[in-house]
Amino acid sequence: MLIGELAERTGASARALRHYEDRGLLVPARDVNGYRVYAESDILRVAQIKAMIAAGLGTDTIRRYIDCARTGDQGVSLEMCPDLRAELDALATRLDAQQNAIRKTRERLCVLTSDH
């Protein structure tokens, strides 16, 4: 599958897909003409990447996640994972804090508007 099709089927732009490749998140094969050739499994991978990006994770972290998962499949060492776990925990904590902050803000606004 070429980049246009993958873009269409994942909802990511072609530019984004090339960007993911730059960041090492996606490594498509190349056709003789130089075109990127993607596998079916890349659809799932792109979905995961998009979700992690949306969750506020950086591409560095995502790449480490992917590497960790790959070595996990092969039953190889998972030593790099603990700090990855820590990073995910930290992000979750930050998101909690953000939710609290916005909840307080809304409460203050509700008091002012006498709403609810």
Next chain:
Amino acid sequence: MLIGELAERTGASARALRHYEDRGLLVPARDVNGYRVYAESDILRVAQIKAMIAAGLGTDTIRRYIDCARTGDQGVSLEMCPDLRAELDALATRLDAQQNAIRKTRERLCVLTSDH
């Protein structure tokens, strides 16, 4: 109170405080020598601003929030507020989505690490 003291008492950098002023979030008085002079109430205001920034709100939205709150104090019109409310709701929704995304990511990682 001068900018250095406010910075110290709020944890925000002096640069950040000037930035907030550029964005219209903070309007300190000026001494004869041109120095910014802040009121005690600005400490609370800066705390609110920091919280809203941390929550992912942009300075435009925050300024509208402040204006809305000010006019609210004086019992004046609150017509500008509905879209502000909508914006806060949208942000809250986005944060929910992010939490879901990171939760799924952590679950996938847990499966791989056979943890829990």
Next chain:
DNA sequence: ATAAGGGTTCACGCCAACGTGAAGGTCAAG
């Protein structure tokens, strides 16, 4: 007088995830 430690206004730098041309190959169809 001068050094130290405040303050001021520009104005460029940064980071991250792409958007957006530019300039040019590839390939099937008319």
Next chain:
DNA sequence: CTTGACCTTCACGTTGGCGTGAACCCTTAT
């Protein structure tokens, strides 16, 4: 052979919230 719809690689633009000098003024202590 040419149009058109794909693809390729640069490489600069964008958005936001500041960081980080630069160059300069104000005030107090030595």
